[in-house]
């Protein structure tokens with residue numbers, strides 16, 4: 001059957017889950033707060049939501065007993081887009097009491113409406129030439145208020161340090177000192193001169209109506225990837241960009257703003273659904289999310305599930321998980337243990353704050369990555385690599 005199955009976490013002091021679940025299935029489809037005439041109800045049967053299961057978890061929370069409830073919504077009720085689906089399954093409901101949307105399952109015909117990543121993990125490995133190890137990405141820091149000559153020096157340093165992917169910070173918007181088009185041209189030139197297969201993800205910003213045109217112009221100027229603040233714009237905007245054949249570069253989804261939807265434990269939408277499953281369906285090649293270890297830490301289970309949803313078997317290519325924020329070389333062993341080979345080690349301060357500069361920071365990360373992949377400890381590796389030794393001395397080992 002063509003349907004979307006939503007899993008909700010419900011909380012109730014009296015444990016009235018059945019009544020609540022039926023109320024949702026009816027209220028979000030054919031029902032109303034008041035009874036409709038019987039004849040109308042009969043005609044509308046094929047549009048009614050269907051309660052599939054109600055499972056109490058056995059946990060008692062501050063909000064009462066907890067249960068996971070699944071409800072199926074017929075595709076006959078919505079158009080073929082994520083805004084319609086999200087409003088159907090959690091529109092008004094997200095404002096109505098203590099409830100969290102945990103997951104969405106799409107029947108296979110519906111799943112095919114969505115593009116998934118254009119490149120995916122394998123495609124990104126081909127673009128960067130980096131196989132058999134986690135990739136290393138760095139975030140430009142301290143660029144606001146600085147000009148292109150500063151960016152150029154930093155770009156060269158990061159590439160010399162062995163960084164695979166360089167990205168703008170998500171807070172770098174259109175500005176006079178480092179305009180979008182000039183950043184792009186510079187990025188392209190410096191990468192070509194370096195002879196490396198690196199990518200530079202430029203922040204695609206501005207009004208929604210201008211984004212596609214801007215992205216296409218960027219491609220003409222040599223864009224190799226785009227960073228996108230998807231939750232400020234909406235998943236459908238990401239999908240528009242991902243589906244555009246004239247924007248043939250990977251897109252990186254930044255999690256800015258998503259905390260407003262995902263962070264409260266008993267409300268909102270689960271992190272793994274937003275940052276794992278939905279951004280993948282909408283076409284993100286990379287998904288950034290807070291790691292469990294750095295400066296903006298995400299609860300470990302949620303971080304692991306996010307990576308799992310980004311990579312699990314599906315009709316879509318895999319989205320590269322990028323656990324981020326406050327990452328330094330000493331955290332590489334725990335990140336590798338948790339997220340494995342198909343993940344990206346991403347750092348801003350951990351690269352640019354290295355005492356040997358961004359090149360030293362890049363080298364320290366690459367030395368840490370090479371060590372863990374070869375089964376060495378980073379402490380052992382640091383005895384042979386000065387940049388790694390300095391990083392561990394400054395930031396510790398994360399143990």
Ligand SMILES: CSCCC(=O)C(=O)COP(=O)(O)O
Pocket residue numbers: 139141169170255288289290291295296324325326327346347348349350
């Ligand atoms: C919250 S995940 C995105 C991380 C991010 O945008 C960032 O700038 C991290 O920078 P850091 O210096 O903490 O590596």
Ligand SMILES: [Mg+2]
Pocket residue numbers: 139169170171
């Ligand atoms: Mg940032």
